[in-house]
Amino acid sequence: MGDRDRDEESGKFTEEYPPQDFLKALDELGPSGTTDISNYIGCDRRTAYLKLKSLEEEGEVRSRKVGNSLLWELND
Structure with a gap:
């Protein structure tokens, strides 16, 4: 696993795979299976x-x- 970054202000770890990555994957791939999406994101x-x-x-x-x-x- 890669290193996780910490938010400088809050000290909390940033999400390794933010939801935006999944939305972008679907936008680029079109309708896809879970495995295809996981491969795309890594x-x-x-x-x-x-x-x-x-x-x-969340809809x-x-x-x-x-x-x-x-x-x-x-x-x-």
């Missing part, structure tokens, strides 16, 4: 799934089941 598949699920709960993305996989896409 994170673990489980990390990608949890981030995407969180974004789905930023949606998923649909295609076969045994989830296909993620940006909400309009």
Whole structure:
């Protein structure tokens, strides 16, 4: 894992994979599976799934089941 940066003012660690990375990935890739997105970002598949699920709960993305996989896409 890469080094994590600390915010100079708050002293808190910055997020290693911010939500914006996932939104950008979907914007560039179009509707994609969890593995494709994790490969694009360079994170673990489980990390990608949890981030995407969180974004789905916030209404930023949606998923649909295609076969045994989830296909993620940006909400309009």
